[in-house]
Amino acid sequence: MADRASRLDRPVGPLRMAAALYGSRIRSQASFRASFAADLAGQALLVIVEFIELWVILSQVGVFGGMTLTQVAVVYGLASLAFGLADLAFGEVEQVSSLVRSGRLETLLIRPVPLLLQLSSLDLSLRRIGRIAVGLAMYVGALLAAGFSPGAADLVLAILAPLAGAAIFSALFVAAGALQFWLIDGREFANAFTYGGNYVATTPGAVFGAPMRAFFTFVIPATLVAYTPALVLLDLPGPALLPQWTGWLGLPAAILLWTATALLWRAGVRRYTGAGG
Amino acid sequence: MLSYWRILTATFRQHTTYRTATLAGIFTNSMFGLIRASILLAAIHAAGGELNGYTALQAATYVWLGQALLAPIEAFGTREVAARVHQGDVAVDLLRPLSFLGLFFAQKLGRSSYYLLARGIPPMLIGALLTGLALPEDPLSYPLGVLTIALAITVAFLGDMLVNLAAFWILETRGLTVLYNSVMNLLSGFLIPILWFPPWLLAIARWTPFPSMVQTPIDVLSGRVGPASAIGLIGVQSAWILVLLLAAAVMLRAGARSLEVQGG
Numbered sequence: 405m406a407d408r409a410s411r412l413d414r415p416v417g418p419l420r421m422a423a424a425l426y427g428s429r430i431r432s433q434a435s436f437r438a439s440f441a442a443d444l445a446g447q448a449l450l451v452i453v454e455f456i457e458l459w460v461i462l463s464q465v466g467v468f469g470g471m472t473l474t475q476v477a478v479v480y481g482l483a484s485l486a487f488g489l490a491d492l493a494f495g496e497v498e499q500v501s502s503l504v505r506s507g508r509l510e511t512l513l514i515r516p517v518p519l520l521l522q523l524s525s526l527d528l529s530l531r532r533i534g535r536i537a538v539g540l541a542m543y544v545g546a547l548l549a550a551g552f553s554p555g556a557a558d559l560v561l562a563i564l565a566p567l568a569g570a571a572i573f574s575a576l577f578v579a580a581g582a583l584q585f586w587l588i589d590g591r592e593f594a595n596a597f598t599y600g601g602n603y604v605a606t607t608p609g610a611v612f613g614a615p616m617r618a619f620f621t622f623v624i625p626a627t628l629v630a631y632t633p634a635l636v637l638l639d640l641p642g643p644a645l646l647p648q649w650t651g652w653l654g655l656p657a658a659i660l661l662w663t664a665t666a667l668l669w670r671a672g673v674r675r676y677t678g679a680g681g
Numbered sequence: 682m683l684s685y686w687r688i689l690t691a692t693f694r695q696h697t698t699y700r701t702a703t704l705a706g707i708f709t710n711s712m713f714g715l716i717r718a719s720i721l722l723a724a725i726h727a728a729g730g731e732l733n734g735y736t737a738l739q740a741a742t743y744v745w746l747g748q749a750l751l752a753p754i755e756a757f758g759t760r761e762v763a764a765r766v767h768q769g770d771v772a773v774d775l776l777r778p779l780s781f782l783g784l785f786f787a788q789k790l791g792r793s794s795y796y797l798l799a800r801g802i803p804p805m806l807i808g809a810l811l812t813g814l815a816l817p818e819d820p821l822s823y824p825l826g827v828l829t830i831a832l833a834i835t836v837a838f839l840g841d842m843l844v845n846l847a848a849f850w851i852l853e854t855r856g857l858t859v860l861y862n863s864v865m866n867l868l869s870g871f872l873i874p875i876l877w878f879p880p881w882l883l884a885i886a887r888w889t890p891f892p893s894m895v896q897t898p899i900d901v902l903s904g905r906v907g908p909a910s911a912i913g914l915i916g917v918q919s920a921w922i923l924v925l926l927l928a929a930a931v932m933l934r935a936g937a938r939s940l941e942v943q944g945g
Contacts, residue, residue: 442853442856442857443853443855443856443859445856446856446857446859446860447859449860449863450859450860450863453863453864453866453867454863454872456867456882457720457867457872457873460873460877460878460879460882461720461724461873461877463879464724464728464732464733464877465724465727465728465732466727467727468723468724468727469723531856587701587705588701589699589700589701589702589705590701590702590704590705591702591705592702592705592706592708592709593704593705593708593709595709596708596709596712596713600709600712600713600716603713603716604716607716607720611719611720611723612716612719612723613719616715616716616719
């Protein structure tokens with residue numbers, strides 16, 4: 405008993421804290437089995453329904469943005485996998501606007517746990533695993549169907565790309581959350597970049613005109629999530645602005661974006677003034 | 682009738698106060714319009730200038746009209762009624778000296794009229810500037826188009842209400858809402874014109890109320906469908922309104938009977 409008490413007295417490390425927070429959410433959600441299964445299936449179906457748009461177009465034109473159906477499926481699967489991972493971890497951060505409005509943010513701020521970790525674990529929605537699973541299955545399946553014969557470098561990129569993409573979308577989600585400190589009512593504004601970014605990322609980048617392509621590469625690096633890595637993996641030539649080698653730019657872009665996002669988030673939290681309560 | 686009108690105007694006024702939200706909505710709406718227009722125009726370009734009866738100009742018009750209708754028909758669904766059922770507030774709504782469906786429909790019309798003006802017109806202007814718009818040849822298409830919008834909003838309201846009323850029997854309706862809205866986005870022709878679908882999918886879509894929510898008003902307003910066929914489409918919309926209204930009334934009655942609200 406004494407041992408246990410002294411162990412509880414000691415401040416816990418960030419890893420133990422994260423494990424405890426996420427573990428409790430996972431256990432609580434998995435306990436409502438029927439609802440969980442329905443949600444999971446719904447999310448999985450959502451990914452498939454959204455793919456039908458591209459599939460219908462490709463069944464009419466054969467080659468879209470320089471890619472066949474199988475190749476587009478690689479892009480779509482990879483982007484969905486990356487987006488799903490980010491959505492699982494940080495999809496609820498934009499809820500910060502309702503926390504600010506209702507005054508509940510104070511309770512989070514006074515706890516000895518980093519705010520972002522609390523927000524991330526607060527609404528961790530396991531149903532999003534549905535999207536991740538379908539994205540992963542499509543990504544791997546389409547790669548194999550497209551005759552993927554990896555060299556060592558390709559294999560590294562194939563594994564790195566979903567993680568770098570997830571980091572890019574995560575940064576976009578957190579940046580969207582940070583913006584809520586300024587635009588309380590303007591939640592929808594950020595959707596243009598998070599969900600809009602996902603829309604662009606799931607589509608072959610050659611489809612977009614030069615100004616859009618530039619914006620969704622240099623400002624919001626959506627084309628670097630799935631389209632350009634797919635160019636490398638499938639050994640396809642890229643369009644103007646996006647030569648094949650840009651497929652390797654996902655990770656540097658994610659690091660850059662996270663740096664900017666971290667600064668924005670800090671500025672946002674500092675700017676926040678509670679109304680007491 | 683007067684009380685419904687007051688609810689309608691009050692909801693309209695309520696939404697005019699969220700100016701930042703409106704601006705944000707317009708921005709996001711236009712951005713998605715640009716993305717969707719790029720995709721459809723690239724598809725038509727790849728098909729050699731025309732795809733199943735759609736030229737580039739018609740497809741661009743299709744996208745901008747769709748973006749304009751997105752907010753008025755509330756294509757992402759609402760959760761208010763489901764939430765009121767869960768919290769028990771629905772008991773108060775049922776006790777009001779107003780029809781339950783009428784109350785929420787008046788609110789919906791108030792919201793939708795505001796959305797139509799504030800979030801519908803800007804994407805059309807942006808579309809007119811960036812891609813140009815295909816306009817109907819027959820002037821009769823305009824009043825018919827306005828009527829199809831009103832009916833589309835009503836069909837969408839009733840469909841959404843059915844999903845919400847399911848809350849009387851299932852505890853968590855979020856999964857259902859997500860599923861319903863993704864199927865609706867596809868089959869209503871919001872993402873791509875339903876005429877591009879393969880025959881089997883087109884047949885499925887035609888047997889659902891979804892095309893009446895988006896495809897019909899767009900076809901009439903863009904002049905792709907002449908006034909004579911528009912009247913047939915209006916008949917289809919009206920038939921769906923009757924069917925869905927009946928279903929909603931039955932669900933509401935059964936739900937109210939099984940409802941148990943504790944405390945007071």
